[in-house]
Amino acid sequence: MGQTQSDEGRAPPSHEKLTKELANRFAEKCFTSLELISFKDVFRSLADHEQNVRYLKEDTIARFLEVPDGVGASAVIFQMMSYVGAFPFLQDAPAVLGLEQMVMVITIMTERYRIVLGKGAADRRKLLFRSLAVYDRNLSEVPSDKGVARAAGDYVVEDDGVGKREMGVAIDEVIDGDEDKMDECEVDGLVLAAFESLEYTGALEHKAGTTPVLRDAVIPADNFRRLLLLLLFVAPLGAQDSLSAYSDHVSGAELGNLKRVADCVLRAFIDVERSPGIKFRRFNTIIRALMPSIFDGLTPLVEHFLFSKNLDFHRHKDGPVAPPKTSQPVLQDTGTIMNSAVLSQLSFFLPGSSLFRRTRLLYSGGDDGFSMGSFESKVFNWRAPTLLLVSGTRLPDEPGYKSTGAEYSFLTTLPSKRFSRGSADKEGRLTFGLYVSQPWKHTHRECFGGEDTYLFQLEPFHDVFPSSASNKDYVSFTKPSAATSHAGISVGCSPPQGSQAYRRSNVVTLGAVSLVLDGSFEFGCFTNNYTSGGGAFHTSVARNFDFQDRFEVTNLEVWGCGGDKEAKHQAEHWEWEAREAEARRRINLGTGDIEADRALLEMAGLIGTNRSGGSMG
Incomplete structure (x- = not known):
């Protein structure tokens, strides 16, 4: 005053x-x-x-x-x-x-x-x-x-x-x-x-x-x-x-x-x-x-x-100039989906301190095979946060188009009611992702993941779907078996039901905001049911309408976020698996001599006889 x-x-x-x-x-x-x-x-x-x-x-x-x-x-x-x-x-x-x-x-x-x-x-x-x-x-x-x-x-x-x-x-x-x-x-x-x-x-x-x-x-x-x-x-x-x-x-x-x-x-x-x-x-x-x-x-x-270059207090006056600091690569491994630009895009909503110079390629579908078994062996022992990235091409939805084969089989597992696609891009190229801080594991009665789990889209539209505290159905990993209704990876969906429910329905229960990959990693489906108000993940803030993108998977990668300790533990596990596989191979085939092993397989009727396997006849 x-x-x-x-x-x-x-x-x-x-x-x-x-x-x-x-x-x-x-x-x-x-x-x-x-x-x-x-x-x-x-x-x-x-x-x-x-x-x-x-x-x-x-x-x-x-x-x-x-x-x-x-x-x-x-x-x-x-x-x-x-x-x-x-x-x-x-x-x-x-x-x-x-x-x-x-x-x-x-x-x-x-x-x-x-x-x-x-x-x-x-x-x-x-x-x-x-x-x-x-x-x-x-x-x-x-x-x-x-x-x-x-x-x-x-x-x-x-x-x-x-x-x-x-x-x-x-x-x-x-x-x-x-x-x-x-x-x-x-x-x-x-x-x-x-x-x-x-x-x-x-x-x-x-x-x-x-x-x-x-x-x-x-x-x-x-x-x-x-x-x-x-x-x-x-x-x-x-x-x-x-x-x-x-x-x-x-x-x-x-x-x-x-x-x-x-x-x-x-x-x-x-x-x-x-x-x-x-x-x-x-x-x-x-x-x-x-x-x-x-x-x-x-x-x-x-x-x-x-920071003035004229005021370098790390060297004595008139002394030698310190050599320039060498920069560690932003991305240590190469991937099909991930590159330095995508890593920067991820840092817009995830902590850059856990991304730059700290991400390692754990699994690549193109190199390791599009199978849940390969995924499990490469990813499950990583004890730090992981990034799953999946890219694909949008399945046609024009009037009169009829799917066949594996595509038809996948589409029959989805609810008949569907929404319009999420963007009007002409190329139909899509990239979705998942950030989960907990280690991956098999899903039995409940999903895994925490409230810091993120579901997101990177291409052709940047969008982020944070997790909700009211619904814990974050991530499930279910391998094919007689006891489960649907195999694959589901994000934002309730866990797959047992065999009794499977007899009643062969349709996947999609979450309000969800990403589903089938058990063979051939096809996927992303859903944003904006009208519902969300489930395990919040609906899109950028696109206030219901949309769904069904796509054929072209690439699937999992990247580990962490330091040298996690990478060393993972490398030791992979080395142990390699030694065990070699030991089993030598036990099964005897001496390890290639010619002797081939003769043994021919005697068993497994190769060289124009048959797919041995016979009891």
């Missing part, structure tokens, strides 16, 4: 003075003394000088951070920095990136501001959205289909009595939680907190009208796609890691993988064929639900400004 009275009799402080005061507070509270010295040295060495003003240019920042040309994100990241650098007077953006402005950029983009302001992630998301958005009322208007329903369940236009509205992946439809109910005309929460921290209540008069309202703000789709490429690229970045160490990720096939993954992630935000940009409600909802860690890679990237 006293501060308000003292403000009335004098002119308010200038923006420059308040900015300098806040920057000094951030620097003092959020940086160590060594980081601050290093930052000033980096800025001094990079800054251009004009009319007594030192500032950083776009190409200077791009070169220093080693942003590769292949992702085309230099202009986007500079736009973000120029906006954030104007904090807390965002109406003055874009800012000239001087010393104080770069302090704002580093503090906010690395979330160090929490030490001073103590605000939550929602405020930062709103600020980052504004830093990427353009304000154009014509651009922000979502076109209408005039009542024409979209194909393949991608969008459905329905009349609710008030007028036709978009359902499904509507650009600005989904919003939930009190956190999102913000007055779009108010100043961002971080700005208010900054003014309060300066103890200048007169600055709070900037509540309304200082920045364009969010309803007119849109992130252009192409700009966001470029940013996604950069975020995928920097996701595995560690503290003080150089981006040049990952240059192979933005060339050749790896760059193609990055672009394909970026397109899948972008589809969760927008249908680029229908709308030119992403609105705030969609942006906020999707990031909260599907990719809360999407911006984590910006922290080590921006923190490069805090």
Whole structure:
């Protein structure tokens, strides 16, 4: 109260003075003394000088951070920095990136501001959205289909009595939680907190009208796609890691993988064929639900400004320069489904600390055989979290198409009622996955898995289905036998019933949100029964409609997440299995001599007689 009275009799402080005061507070509270010295040295060495003003240019920042040309994100990241650098007077953006402005950029983009302001992630998301958005009322208007329903369940236009509205992946439809109910005309929460921290209540008069309202703000789709490429690229970045160490990720096939993954992630935000940009409600909802860690890679990237190569305290003055640190491969093994871009995509919602440089290929259907026995021998002894990835091609669903053979047999085990497919992509390529922290085991009366289990889709649409605490039917593994009704892997379904239930029905009971693979790993089915409200897993936040994808499996992989201890235990088990198999082979065949063994098999009538086996006749 006293501060308000003292403000009335004098002119308010200038923006420059308040900015300098806040920057000094951030620097003092959020940086160590060594980081601050290093930052000033980096800025001094990079800054251009004009009319007594030192500032950083776009190409200077791009070169220093080693942003590769292949992702085309230099202009986007500079736009973000120029906006954030104007904090807390965002109406003055874009800012000239001087010393104080770069302090704002580093503090906010690395979330160090929490030490001073103590605000939550929602405020930062709103600020980052504004830093990427353009304000154009014509651009922000979502076109209408005039009542024409979209194909393949991608969008459905329905009349609710008030007028036709978009359902499904509507650009600005989904919003939930009190956190999102913000007055779009108010100043961002971080700005208010900054003014309060300066103890200048007169600055709070900037509540309304200082920045364009969010309803007119849109992130252009192409700009966001470029940013996604950069975020995928920097996701595995560690503290003080150089981006040049990952240059192979933005060339050749790896760059193609990055672009394909970026397109899948972008589809969760927008249908680029229908709308030119992403609105705030969609942006906020999707990031909260599907990719809360999407911006984590910006922290080590921006923190490069805090480490000066001229201040290397790990060597004596005039001594030899330390050799550059060799970077451990992000992905130690090669897979058909998994690659470095997919690993980065997974880190958007799973802890990167358990993924990068810590995943090992345990099972590959293409190499180890598409059988449950091979799956069991390769996966069951891994005592740490695992990632199951399955890819396939969507089964035809056109009118008049009739399935035959194994496909027909699989489809007869599914309920006759089905939903439209989950996306309208033309290629029909699908990739689903499962993250489970508990070791795999045979399912008898109950499923395994915990509340940290995730079911997800990676392609062609990025989607995540977290587990529910109210239903424990997470994962089941059931091998073929006379005592079980259905063999295979089921996620989100109740355990297969015994032989009595099998006599009553040959149809699988699909969970509300579920993934089913048959016992031969030939076919699969993913279901999102949005109307039901969910079961063991929550329904899709990104697609608010019922959908189902039936597909033929092309690849199946399981990756172990863990350290050297788990890998050593698994390797020892595989070595033991190999020794046991060799011992059994020698016992069965005698000497181990190939010619003698062949003669023995011929005498038994097992080979060389044009028969499939021996005879009792």
